[in-house]
């Protein structure tokens with residue numbers, strides 16, 4: 001039977017560069033890996049954790065820093081202007 005995966009990642013083995021471990025994301029949300037530690041224990045291995053990190057980063061929405069910072073700078077500019085006006089007003 002052919003099982004379709006939502007996504008797959010390939011991780012080259014450090015001990016054997018010609019060998020590649022494949023992490024697959026199953027349609028039910030489960031991650032599986034082809035390395036021995038995972039096949040033996042069925043616990044998330046370092047490859048699965050790396051794949052999960054990559055997925056989370058891709059899904060994190062990017063927030064424009066300019067949009068967040070703009071109101072703060074505006075209020076600082078106004079308060080600085082107010083201080084200057086008060087100083088000038090006191091002098092005159």
Ligand SMILES: [Zn+2]
Nearest residue numbers: 033035045047
């Ligand atoms: Zn693995």
